Amino acid sequence: MMNTELTVDPxxxxxxxxxxxxxGVVNGQVLMTNDVGEHxxxxxxxxxxxxxxxxxxGEPLYDQLRRRYFFKHELDLDGLADKLRRxxxxxxxxxxxxxxxxxxxxxxxxxxxxxxxxDMDRVDTDMSLETARKVVDFAFTSPTPVLGFEFQxxxxxxxxxxxxxxxxxxxxxxxxxxxxxxxxLVSNLTLMTDEKMNYLLDKGVMVCTSLDxxxxxxxxxxxxxxxxxxxxxxTAWMDKFNAEWVRRGFDPDLFHxxxxxxxxxxxxxxxxxxxxxxxxxxxxxxxxRPLNPFGFAVNTWKQIGYSMDExxxxxxxxxxxxxxxxxxxxxxxxxxxxxxLTKMLTPDDPNYSDCRSPCGSGSAQLAYNFDGSVYxxxxxxxxxxxxxDFFKLGHVDTSSMDEVLKHPTVKALAVASIQDALPACHSxxxxxxxxxxxxxxxxxxxxxxxQRPLSRKCxxxxxxxxxxxxxLSTDTDGSLQRIFRRWTIQRSRPGTTPYVPASEVTS
Ligand code: SF4
Numbered sequence: 001m002m003n004t005e006l007t008v009d010p011x012x013x014x015x016x017x018x019x020x021x022x023x024g025v026v027n028g029q030v031l032m033t034n035d036v037g038e039h040x041x042x043x044x045x046x047x048x049x050x051x052x053x054x055x056x057x058g059e060p061l062y063d064q065l066r067r068r069y070f071f072k073h074e075l076d077l078d079g080l081a082d083k084l085r086r087x088x089x090x091x092x093x094x095x096x097x098x099x100x101x102x103x104x105x106x107x108x109x110x111x112x113x114x115x116x117x118x119d120m121d122r123v124d125t126d127m128s129l130e131t132a133r134k135v136v137d138f139a140f141t142s143p144t145p146v147l148g149f150e151f152q153x154x155x156x157x158x159x160x161x162x163x164x165x166x167x168x169x170x171x172x173x174x175x176x177x178x179x180x181x182x183x184x185l186v187s188n189l190t191l192m193t194d195e196k197m198n199y200l201l202d203k204g205v206m207v208c209t210s211l212d213x214x215x216x217x218x219x220x221x222x223x224x225x226x227x228x229x230x231x232x233x234x235t236a237w238m239d240k241f242n243a244e245w246v247r248r249g250f251d252p253d254l255f256h257x258x259x260x261x262x263x264x265x266x267x268x269x270x271x272x273x274x275x276x277x278x279x280x281x282x283x284x285x286x287x288x289r290p291l292n293p294f295g296f297a298v299n300t301w302k303q304i305g306y307s308m309d310e311x312x313x314x315x316x317x318x319x320x321x322x323x324x325x326x327x328x329x330x331x332x333x334x335x336x337x338x339x340x341l342t343k344m345l346t347p348d349d350p351n352y353s354d355c356r357s358p359c360g361s362g363s364a365q366l367a368y369n370f371d372g373s374v375y376x377x378x379x380x381x382x383x384x385x386x387x388x389d390f391f392k393l394g395h396v397d398t399s400s401m402d403e404v405l406k407h408p409t410v411k412a413l414a415v416a417s418i419q420d421a422l423p424a425c426h427s428x429x430x431x432x433x434x435x436x437x438x439x440x441x442x443x444x445x446x447x448x449x450x451q452r453p454l455s456r457k458c459x460x461x462x463x464x465x466x467x468x469x470x471x472l473s474t475d476t477d478g479s480l481q482r483i484f485r486r487w488t489i490q491r492s493r494p495g496t497t498p499y500v501p502a503s504e505v506t507s
Contacts, residue, residue: 014053024429271318287335355435362410424452
């Protein structure tokens with residue numbers, strides 16, 4: 001992204017004092033950022049004084065610049081290295097998120113489905129117990145101390161036998177492996193039964209479902225083959241799960257069914273209603289996710305798609321509504337904002353795989369198809385379904401974790417997502433808090449490197465970060481920063497079974 005609104009002559013720099021930074025313009029102020037995620041707003045006159053080495057030691061601004069590592073001659077190199085090490089701590093762990101496709105069968109036919117679903121009679125797309133055992137054994141060879149299994153599909157509960165087997169086997173195996181084990185299920189909940197629910201609760205499996213908003217909107221997006229209301233079934237089961245967590249004595253703020261929403265054209269004018277639907281169900285986190293024009297959505301794009309400008313207008317007005325709810329005493333956060341705010345306002349990085357540099361495909365997460373094939377992630381599996389095996393890393397029958405991690409595709413994806421070396425990212429004011437996902441580039445453009453200013457993900461991430469900084473730049477009494485800081489606090493879940501000291505996992 002070009003900083004066209006402010007002209008800087010590099011020959012005017014005081015090279016002895018000016019450290020390495022990036023800059024942009026927000027609300028008429030100069031936003032300076034650096035590689036460890038520090039930021040500072042300067043008015044243009046002060047910015048030019050900084051460049052010319054004219055900020056005096058006695059000025060408060062001098063200390064602000066020094067403490068945020070913007071002065072070269074005052075650089076605390078050890079402090080800087082510690083900060084960078086903490087920001088990039090995710091690099092040292094290996095794959096922690098293991099998505100298991102228990103089946104491709106699904107009883108829904110959502111208008112934007114990405115998952116390469118199959119009809120309910122296609123039992124040939126079910127994972128076998130033998131393959132499931134090999135998947136668990138394979139995943140446990142990851143060096144990560146935190147190991148998460150996430151059941152996906154199709155509709156994963158259509159093959160509940162494999163879910164049950166993986167949970168029991170992983171919990172038993174972990175008695176000796178002693179990892180922090182997290183179990184989660186992504187389900188439309190329409191095949192749920194009391195018996196399945198009680199099993200999941202007993203084993204501490206956290207459930208995430210899809211909820212696109214009020215009933216008419218949700219049901220328009222998510223067609224159920226049997227023509228019932230998907231919304232009625234989903235919300236009934238959400239309420240039942242949540243009541244059962246409470247009955248068992250768990251904190252409802254931490255133990256509840258989470259939900260994801262996908263924005264279609266029909267959502268664009270209904271932001272507050274969607275948020276209210278979440279808040280009224282006790283969900284305190286909502287991720288305003290744009291539609292990706294791949295999978296089935298390619299065919300329905302004309303009916304449900306929109307431009308990124310339209311999405312960002314929806315995002316900003318809905319975020320404003322969420323902030324207003326917080327000001328009135330209702331805690332609810334927007335998930336993408338909280339990811340960026342954690343990067344902007346705290347020393348940590350939330351390790352969100354789609355917004356990291358380098359990305360987490362194949363190095364932080366892996367996906368296992370029903371037949372035991374190993375992919376970089378679920379989008380990689382989908383690319384294979386569309387005819388490109390580039391993202392296939394091996395098979396649980398024949399590959400080792402070491403071979404998978406050293407696979408040329410994993411290396412290529414890392415190279416394609418190191419933003420210091422990517423045109424546009426390298427000079428972008430948001431580089432330190434952003435991330436790229438080469439698989440999205442591939443899906444959009446057929447090229448893992450993509451073209452940043454033109455890519456939808458870049459436009460989304462740039463627009464969201466720019467808006468967050470815009471809001472922060474006008475926060476004169478600090479009240480918004482207090483709300484935003486609360487969004488960055490991730491409370492850990494205490495263990496739900498003797499084996500599962502579950503905590504928040506980001507994917
Ligand atoms: S992907 Fe992020 S860092 Fe790169 S140019 Fe776009 S907004 Fe900037």
